[in-house]
Amino acid sequence: MAELNIRNAIKRYGPVEVIHGIDLDIADGEFCVFVGPSGCGKSTLLRMIAGLEQTSEGQISIAGRDVTHAEPAKRGVAMVFQTYALYPHMTVRQNMSFGLKIGGTEKTEIARKVDEAARILKLGDYMDRKPKALSGGQRQRVAIGRAIVRQPEVFLFDEPLSNLDAELRVEMRVEIARLHNQLGATMIYVTHDQVEAMTMADKIVVLRDGRIEQVGSPVGLYEDPDNLFVAGFIGSPRMNFFAGKVTDMHDAGVTVTLPRLGDVAVPVATDAPLEIGHAVTVGVRPEHFDPSGEITAQLAIDVVENLGGVSYAYSTSQDNAPPVIIEWRGKNRPRQGGTVAVNFDAGCALLFDTASGLRLR
Amino acid sequence: MSSRTTKLLFMLPALIVLAVFFVYPIALTFYYSFTDFTGVGTPEYAGLKNYDRIMSRSRYPEALKVTILFTLIVVTVQTLAGLFIATLLQRLPAVRNFARAALFTPAMMSFVIVGYLWQFIYSPFNGGLNALLTSVGLESLTRAWLGDPSTALFAIAIAHVWMFTGYTTAIFLAGYANIPGDIEEAGKLEGANSLQRFWYLELPLLAPSVTINVMLSTIGTLKTFELPFIMTKGGPDGATRTLSLEIIENLFGAYKFGFASSLSIVMLVIVIIVAFVQNKFLRGREDNMS
Ligand SMILES: Nc1ncnc2c1ncn2[C@@H]1O[C@H](COP(=O)(O)OP(=O)(O)O)[C@@H](O)[C@H]1O
Numbered sequence: 001m002a003e004l005n006i007r008n009a010i011k012r013y014g015p016v017e018v019i020h021g022i023d024l025d026i027a028d029g030e031f032c033v034f035v036g037p038s039g040c041g042k043s044t045l046l047r048m049i050a051g052l053e054q055t056s057e058g059q060i061s062i063a064g065r066d067v068t069h070a071e072p073a074k075r076g077v078a079m080v081f082q083t084y085a086l087y088p089h090m091t092v093r094q095n096m097s098f099g100l101k102i103g104g105t106e107k108t109e110i111a112r113k114v115d116e117a118a119r120i121l122k123l124g125d126y127m128d129r130k131p132k133a134l135s136g137g138q139r140q141r142v143a144i145g146r147a148i149v150r151q152p153e154v155f156l157f158d159e160p161l162s163n164l165d166a167e168l169r170v171e172m173r174v175e176i177a178r179l180h181n182q183l184g185a186t187m188i189y190v191t192h193d194q195v196e197a198m199t200m201a202d203k204i205v206v207l208r209d210g211r212i213e214q215v216g217s218p219v220g221l222y223e224d225p226d227n228l229f230v231a232g233f234i235g236s237p238r239m240n241f242f243a244g245k246v247t248d249m250h251d252a253g254v255t256v257t258l259p260r261l262g263d264v265a266v267p268v269a270t271d272a273p274l275e276i277g278h279a280v281t282v283g284v285r286p287e288h289f290d291p292s293g294e295i296t297a298q299l300a301i302d303v304v305e306n307l308g309g310v311s312y313a314y315s316t317s318q319d320n321a322p323p324v325i326i327e328w329r330g331k332n333r334p335r336q337g338g339t340v341a342v343n344f345d346a347g348c349a350l351l352f353d354t355a356s357g358l359r360l361r
Numbered sequence: 362m363s364s365r366t367t368k369l370l371f372m373l374p375a376l377i378v379l380a381v382f383f384v385y386p387i388a389l390t391f392y393y394s395f396t397d398f399t400g401v402g403t404p405e406y407a408g409l410k411n412y413d414r415i416m417s418r419s420r421y422p423e424a425l426k427v428t429i430l431f432t433l434i435v436v437t438v439q440t441l442a443g444l445f446i447a448t449l450l451q452r453l454p455a456v457r458n459f460a461r462a463a464l465f466t467p468a469m470m471s472f473v474i475v476g477y478l479w480q481f482i483y484s485p486f487n488g489g490l491n492a493l494l495t496s497v498g499l500e501s502l503t504r505a506w507l508g509d510p511s512t513a514l515f516a517i518a519i520a521h522v523w524m525f526t527g528y529t530t531a532i533f534l535a536g537y538a539n540i541p542g543d544i545e546e547a548g549k550l551e552g553a554n555s556l557q558r559f560w561y562l563e564l565p566l567l568a569p570s571v572t573i574n575v576m577l578s579t580i581g582t583l584k585t586f587e588l589p590f591i592m593t594k595g596g597p598d599g600a601t602r603t604l605s606l607e608i609i610e611n612l613f614g615a616y617k618f619g620f621a622s623s624l625s626i627v628m629l630v631i632v633i634i635v636a637f638v639q640n641k642f643l644r645g646r647e648d649n650m651s
């Protein structure tokens with residue numbers, strides 16, 4: 001078990017740079033999730049930590065030891081792949097024993113460790129089966145078991161649940177979280193699914209185009225995003241963005257006018273130096289619409305999804321912008337279609353600079 | 362039209378081709394093998410005379426022994442060489458495609474060219490092999506490679522292997538391409554070095570390629586007559602006289618169509634038995650592995 005430090009890590013494939021100087025510290029025993037859209041470099045960064053990809057520049061250290069150019073097997077990491085990567089010609093027991101056998105561990109010791117891992121993962125009944133005779137979830141458990149027996153300092157997971165169906169995914173998510181509590185090991189988990197990130201992580205690292213957009217706790221990222229990208233990526237359904245202009249300034253902040261909401265004026269607190277006419281974007285989460293809010297606007301609703309405890313109303317505009325999503329709970333929910341009054345508290349609104357996408361606090 | 366008739370009609374072209382080019386020649390050969398046909402005139406029924414001759418003269422069991430020995434050498438050396446080269450190229454992606462094409466060129470040459478090329482290499486006086494041995498001080502080993510009954514078969518086998526190793530390599534490389542990269546990486550992460558990955562992961566996962574290679578080269582080599590025909594004409598002293606060469610000589614040398622036919626049938630039976638046994642054994646091994 002160990003902490004992991006990355007300093008200015010850069011990855012180039014020939015002339016193409018795909019990871020642009022990452023700085024990151026992961027504490028001992030932390031569950032860290034790399035999240036971001038497909039192709040943002042999550043796997044590449046994880047594979048650099050594993051040693052499966054050369055690090056072009058910068059430094060990676062595990063437990064204070066510089067492993068930037070160490071052999072994968074000498075880094076004290078174990079990896080679980082999206083495709084499980086089990087050895088198809090070996091039984092479950094042989095799969096889980098292989099690394100120890102190669103490393104010259106004593107037979108009785110191997111058997112003890114493998115049995116222990118099998119017990120934790122409830123694999124006891126399948127030890128003599130080949131991977132092809134197992135379900136997806138069982139295979140992934142074997143892959144995790146193979147990682148456990150090596151007692152690594154850091155566990156690496158690359159989208160381990162993507163090949164499972166939705167129900168099993170939830171089940172395995174809980175199981176991995178349980179495993180993390182049980183082992184207390186440092187884990188790095190890659191996913192493009194922000195729900196997985198929110199539910200599992202101690203620390204989320206949001207990546208985009210090979211750069212870190214923000215690092216923080218799930219709640220921290222949700223409530224206090226640094227920029228439009230993180231605000232839009234974290235949270236489901238996603239945050240609503242309203243383009244607007246600064247129309248007035250006062251001591252504690254500015255007043256922003258939002259054309260999409262019928263030119264409603266919203267006072268937003270900020271210390272940022274702004275001028276009248278500055279283009280800004282206001283973010284309001286769907287659940288922040290609340291009938292008791294002081295700001296009122298009229299919106300044309302075209303679709304309502306009723307999920308029972310909660311309804312989502314969608315308001316599509318003429319331009320190509322994504323629809324405004326409003327969450328409703330309790331009674332008096334809007335029905336299909338029609339114009340309704342929506343309310344929200346100005347205090348819930350987040351202010352962003354439209355040009356740079358950065359948060360204005 | 363009933364669907365049965367329709368099906369039959371659709372199958373008819375394939376059935377005709379199969380009958381004309383496959384069943385008919387074999388049936389004809391089978392029929393001739395019981396005659397003393399000489400290529401002209403009407404074949405006279407000769408009973409089991411041809412088969413009796415094959416069994417009773419030591420010449421033919423000798424030829425069978427030569428054929429089997431030749432096949433054993435070629436298949437073993439070629440499979441191991443192909444596996445070795447493919448494993449090497451798998452680890453050298455920069456030269457893989459070039460090397461694969463280069464290794465394939467001998468297979469594209471005609472047997473005649475390959476035969477003469479190696480005849481020159483093995484030539485006793487100014488041949489390449491003897492010159493090489495002399496230049497490194499191993500003059501005592503020089504000999505007439507194709508003229509010595511103890512080395513002629515091996516010499517031809519090496520030429521044959523040289524010609525077809527490219528095939529074997531290509532098939533093994535295709536097998537390597539079928540091994541998921543994740544599995545190799547998982548092995549690497551678990552600390553398996555290159556040799557251990559080959560032995561514990563790659564070799565078992567190459568089982569289907571081994572099956573294909575051994576089957577193809579066995580069947581191909583059992584039937585071959587070209588290099589012995591060109592390089593030694595079966596000599597010296599019958600050391601390189603394979604069963605196929607015997608067939609060719611009876612057919613086009615002695616015009617013994619009937620007898621050549623019975624040799625062909627024996628050959629066919631052997632090929633079928635060997636292919637069947639190999640298939641059963643190698644497939645069983647594959648199932649066991651995956
Ligand atoms: N071997 C490679 N050669 C060149 N570019 C690559 C290679 N592997 C990945 N990339 C590029 O690096 C970027 C990040 O890829 P990856 O880490 O796989 O993304 P993610 O896992 O976040 O979906 C992508 O733009 C991809 O095209």
Ligand SMILES: [Mg+2]
Nearest residue numbers: 042043044159
């Ligand atoms: Mg990926």
